[in-house]
Amino acid sequence: MMAGPAAALGVRLRVLAESESASAAQVVPEAPVGRAADESALRALVAEPSPAAVLTFEHEHVPGAVLDALAAEGVSVQPGAAALVHAQDKIVMREHLSGLGVPVPRWAALASEAELENFLAEVGGRAVVKTSRGGYDGKGVRVVASPADVADWFAAAREGGPALLAEELVGFSRELAVLAARSPSGEVRTWPVVESRQVEGVCYLVTAPAPELDAATEHAAREIAVQIAEGLGVTGVLAVEMFEVPGVGVLVNELAMRPHNSGHWTIDGAVTSQFEQHLRAVLDLPLGDTSARAPWTVMANVLGSARAEITEALAEVTQRDPGAKVHLYGKDVRPGRKLGHVTVSGTDLDEVRARAEAAAAIVRGDEGGPIYWGENHG
Amino acid sequence: MMAGPAAALGVRLRVLAESESASAAQVVPEAPVGRAADESALRALVAEPSPAAVLTFEHEHVPGAVLDALAAEGVSVQPGAAALVHAQDKIVMREHLSGLGVPVPRWAALASEAELENFLAEVGGRAVVKTSRGGYDGKGVRVVASPADVADWFAAAREGGPALLAEELVGFSRELAVLAARSPSGEVRTWPVVESRQVEGVCYLVTAPAPELDAATEHAAREIAVQIAEGLGVTGVLAVEMFEVPGVGVLVNELAMRPHNSGHWTIDGAVTSQFEQHLRAVLDLPLGDTSARAPWTVMANVLGSARAEITEALAEVTQRDPGAKVHLYGKDVRPGRKLGHVTVSGTDLDEVRARAEAAAAIVRGDEGGPIYWGENHG
Numbered sequence: 001m002m003a004g005p006a007a008a009l010g011v012r013l014r015v016l017a018e019s020e021s022a023s024a025a026q027v028v029p030e031a032p033v034g035r036a037a038d039e040s041a042l043r044a045l046v047a048e049p050s051p052a053a054v055l056t057f058e059h060e061h062v063p064g065a066v067l068d069a070l071a072a073e074g075v076s077v078q079p080g081a082a083a084l085v086h087a088q089d090k091i092v093m094r095e096h097l098s099g100l101g102v103p104v105p106r107w108a109a110l111a112s113e114a115e116l117e118n119f120l121a122e123v124g125g126r127a128v129v130k131t132s133r134g135g136y137d138g139k140g141v142r143v144v145a146s147p148a149d150v151a152d153w154f155a156a157a158r159e160g161g162p163a164l165l166a167e168e169l170v171g172f173s174r175e176l177a178v179l180a181a182r183s184p185s186g187e188v189r190t191w192p193v194v195e196s197r198q199v200e201g202v203c204y205l206v207t208a209p210a211p212e213l214d215a216a217t218e219h220a221a222r223e224i225a226v227q228i229a230e231g232l233g234v235t236g237v238l239a240v241e242m243f244e245v246p247g248v249g250v251l252v253n254e255l256a257m258r259p260h261n262s263g264h265w266t267i268d269g270a271v272t273s274q275f276e277q278h279l280r281a282v283l284d285l286p287l288g289d290t291s292a293r294a295p296w297t298v299m300a301n302v303l304g305s306a307r308a309e310i311t312e313a314l315a316e317v318t319q320r321d322p323g324a325k326v327h328l329y330g331k332d333v334r335p336g337r338k339l340g341h342v343t344v345s346g347t348d349l350d351e352v353r354a355r356a357e358a359a360a361a362i363v364r365g366d367e368g369g370p371i372y373w374g375e376n377h378g
Numbered sequence: 379m380m381a382g383p384a385a386a387l388g389v390r391l392r393v394l395a396e397s398e399s400a401s402a403a404q405v406v407p408e409a410p411v412g413r414a415a416d417e418s419a420l421r422a423l424v425a426e427p428s429p430a431a432v433l434t435f436e437h438e439h440v441p442g443a444v445l446d447a448l449a450a451e452g453v454s455v456q457p458g459a460a461a462l463v464h465a466q467d468k469i470v471m472r473e474h475l476s477g478l479g480v481p482v483p484r485w486a487a488l489a490s491e492a493e494l495e496n497f498l499a500e501v502g503g504r505a506v507v508k509t510s511r512g513g514y515d516g517k518g519v520r521v522v523a524s525p526a527d528v529a530d531w532f533a534a535a536r537e538g539g540p541a542l543l544a545e546e547l548v549g550f551s552r553e554l555a556v557l558a559a560r561s562p563s564g565e566v567r568t569w570p571v572v573e574s575r576q577v578e579g580v581c582y583l584v585t586a587p588a589p590e591l592d593a594a595t596e597h598a599a600r601e602i603a604v605q606i607a608e609g610l611g612v613t614g615v616l617a618v619e620m621f622e623v624p625g626v627g628v629l630v631n632e633l634a635m636r637p638h639n640s641g642h643w644t645i646d647g648a649v650t651s652q653f654e655q656h657l658r659a660v661l662d663l664p665l666g667d668t669s670a671r672a673p674w675t676v677m678a679n680v681l682g683s684a685r686a687e688i689t690e691a692l693a694e695v696t697q698r699d700p701g702a703k704v705h706l707y708g709k710d711v712r713p714g715r716k717l718g719h720v721t722v723s724g725t726d727l728d729e730v731r732a733r734a735e736a737a738a739a740i741v742r743g744d745e746g747g748p749i750y751w752g753e754n755h756g
Binding site: 001003004005006007008009010011012025026027028029031271272280285286287288289291293294310311314315318319322323325326327328329330340345 | 379381382383384385386387388389390403404405406407409649650658663664665666667669688689692693696700703704705706708723
């Protein structure tokens with residue numbers, strides 16, 4: 001999704017692709033195949049056929065040591081390893097955010113089952129346990145009532161697997177997300193705060209702006225994103241996922257340091273998309289206007305499909321709703337997999353949301369059925 | 379500019395590129411180098427490595443005989459040679475439009491100097507003479523008072539060069555353009571009518587919608603575009619350039635059968651861009667909503683630049699105007715060359731236009747200077 005904006009800006013992309021058929025390799029001419037954790041592959045990527053101006057990411061699975069090594073050789077790595085670690089390791093992130101005074105749920109690193117027992121006693125018997133690394137889209141997250149519920153994770157941690165942390169179960173009314181972009185020279189811009197609806201830890205619907213959000217909370221949420229971007233030295237796009245808690249305000253849940261699903265609405269719905277802005281930010285260009293183009297924009301994810309070939313859905317979606325913007329990712333269909341999204345903008349929120357959900361249902365091939373039904377939503 | 383929409387629709391592009399450094403080859407992975415007039419290059423393009431669903435164009439310089447040969451072999455050529463000839467040969471176009479009853483300027487094919495003398499006498503002493511083929515952006519167009527003014531063109535025509543036609547000098551108040559898209563199964567959609575300002579036959583500013591256009595003329599202009607699309611069997615995007623003549627209405631000036639400069643505003647300013655729509659149309663997918671996203675959108679072309687490297691302008695444009703959308707084409711700078719464009723949307727037309735012109739001036743590297751000053755504007 002960065003390819004279109006890069007072309008318009010006159011920025012040449014070179015992508016390290018997982019495979020020759022990867023989504024990015026389908027649309028970027030220079031796409032050598034390699035693993036993001038492979039230092040020599042990354043070194044070749046930034047060096048050949050000519051030195052790249054900057055190295056950036058569309059996921060966080062790049063070892064910090066590799067990035068530090070490249071940075072030491074003079075490569076501009078954006079965001080740098082020191083910032084990126086906060087999107088890779090939830091314990092480091094929670095520690096740093098607590099240190100900055102950013103509101104987060106009550107939490108504790110868990111060195112042992114006993115520490116989890118203590119935490120459970122403190123918070124009333126139930127808590128969320130997470131692996132500090134490797135989790136995403138609901139993976140690596142469990143609600144537990146006893147250490148026995150995560151015995152396997154404790155065992156893995158003792159074998160060198162990811163450390164664990166516990167968090168209180170927050171009584172939130174909904175989830176919000178704030179997208180920010182920061183450039184190395186320090187310019188920061190945030191987009192309007194959005195509401196993110198999730199099923200099994202996977203985002204399926206984003207509404208921009210978040211409906212009925214009071215001005216004070218909107219302001220506080222955007223300020224928190226700025227504070228985190230500056231406090232952690234983030235460059236490029238930062239997504240801050242938050243809980244809205246009645247009577248309390250917002251608590252920060254997760255961070256991502258890259259264009260994020262909660263910001264896909266910006267492609268059609270904002271003057272500057274998160275993908276254009278990420279390029280601008282990592283290249284230290286001035287940042288573009290983040291205003292919404294329409295009163296309401298709703299983005300619905302397509303998570304899995306009953307169709308063997310989802311491009312078949314294009315005709316039906318447009319026949320039913322010529323204003324629905326369909327984005328397909330060029331991926332093979334698998335249960336629960338993010339295959340694409342649909343965006344609708346307009347002036348009537350109920351109508352816009354209904355249209356986005358209906359269009360996504362068509363691409364999923366299950367009109368009127370459940371929003372999300374995958375085998376693989378652990 | 380088709381690469382971004384193609385990626386979103388899950389459509390794989392394969393492009394016959396003029397050279398390895400051509401704009402399209404910079405952004406499309408499958409871009410063999412070859413000439414569009416080379417039948418074997420086109421045959422390989424549509425066949426390898428797998429048969430293409432459709433063959434379409436971003437310019438009209440493909441011989442009809444080549445397209446007919448491919449079509450006879452079962453290739454879906456959109457638009458077909460029988461339609462495309464009207465964008466290639468102005469005499470064929472004028473004849474067919476006159477036959478359809480579409481309003482056009484008074485005109486005559488010129489088999490000899492004597493016929494031009496007669497035409498000049500009929501229309502009051504001065505007329506426009508055009509070459510029937512090969513002209514674009516003001517090239518192949520001259521205002522003449524006598525056959526001597528185009529003696530070279532008559533000589534060339536006798537040597538097998540393009541035939542000539544004469545047209546009356548129309549007393550128009552401004553130029554309008556209507557963009558339409560038509561699919562093989564017959565669906566047609568038009569975008570709002572735009573005003574196109576030209577210098578030396580080259581478009582430099584497009585305002586969408588055309589300001590102060592009365593509803594009857596708007597309706598008539600869109601109906602003419604539909605009539606032409608249907609009458610000529612156009613598939614894909616059709617651009618109809620028109621003169622608005624006070625007291626008369628509109629007269630059709632030129633046609634293009636491809637995404638056109640007068641439609642670049644749709645990338646940022648319409649729900650469906652001309653590039654997405656062209657893909658939809660030639661693939662016979664239902665067409666998208668052509669509504670404007672904002673009350674006013676102005677697109678300013680960048681024609682030549684005093685800068686050696688225009689990407690340098692990105693920072694300055696955005697610093698001055700974070701809402702200006704800059705589109706660069708990855709071309710080397712040459713005088714008068716279309717290097718990119720800038721689009722601004724908003725609610726106040728004067729402000730929007732001033733912002734677009736100021737942003738384009740920055741990219742041109744000549745703030746406050748003339749809109750267009752090239753050596754090569756024949």
